[in-house]
Amino acid sequence: xxxxxxxxxxxxxxxxxxxxxxxxxxxxxxxxxxxxxxxxxxxxxxxxxxxxxxxxxxxxxxxxxxxxxxxxxxxxxxxxxxxxxxxxxxxxxxxxxxxxxxxxxxxxxxxxxxxxxxxxxxxxxxxxxxxxxxxxxxxxxxxxxxxxxxxxxxxx
Numbered sequence: 001x002x003x004x005x006x007x008x009x010x011x012x013x014x015x016x017x018x019x020x021x022x023x024x025x026x027x028x029x030x031x032x033x034x035x036x037x038x039x040x041x042x043x044x045x046x047x048x049x050x051x052x053x054x055x056x057x058x059x060x061x062x063x064x065x066x067x068x069x070x071x072x073x074x075x076x077x078x079x080x081x082x083x084x085x086x087x088x089x090x091x092x093x094x095x096x097x098x099x100x101x102x103x104x105x106x107x108x109x110x111x112x113x114x115x116x117x118x119x120x121x122x123x124x125x126x127x128x129x130x131x132x133x134x135x136x137x138x139x140x141x142x143x144x145x146x147x148x149x150x151x152x153x154x155x156x
Contacts, residue, residue: 022053024123027147033065035140040132043148045123054122055153060131061146062093063112068142070135071096077117078130090134091117110144123150 026043062073072095078088093115096102104113129148133140 020049022048022050022056022150022152024048024150025147027061027145029145030143033142033144035133035143037133037135037138040130041146043129043131045125045127045129048123048125051125052122053150053152055120056151057116058118058121058123059149059151060091060093060115060117061112061149062095062115062143063107063110063145064095065110065142065144066102068095068140071100073140073143074134076132076134079127089117091115120153121150
């Protein structure tokens with residue numbers, strides 16, 4: 001699966017994400033690579049063929065500069081489970097190994113890290129997915145982009 005994720009993050013080989021399948025991806029560029037604590041990134045699911053897709057993994061992609069000052073990134077992902085219940089989960093994303101070397105794919109001056117948040121996820125058309133950092137700082141410097149990719153279970 002890691003090979004599939006790496007390929008998909010470069011160029012969406014075999015996937016369209018334009019409504020003719022259940023693949024979904026959305027990336028948000030963080031202005032100035034300065035992510036404020038109050039800046040929640042909202043990604044609306046708008047490219048599903050079916051109204052509901054389930055069973056596939058939901059993958060996080062973080063692109064950061066070499067100047068990011070920490071070895072990890074705490075995030076909160078919120079989404080509606082149904083019309084009356086919302087889910088909020090926290091994730092500790094390791095960006096560097098214990099020796100301090102970046103984990104992920106180097107893209108010139110940036111590093112791209114992918115991590116599976118849920119191995120089996122249910123996604124719905126028009127579902128808002130919200131990500132925010134929950135580090136102990138008002139502003140994180142060095143986070144350039146965040147994204148989510150959903151791989152349909154039957155189309156991997």
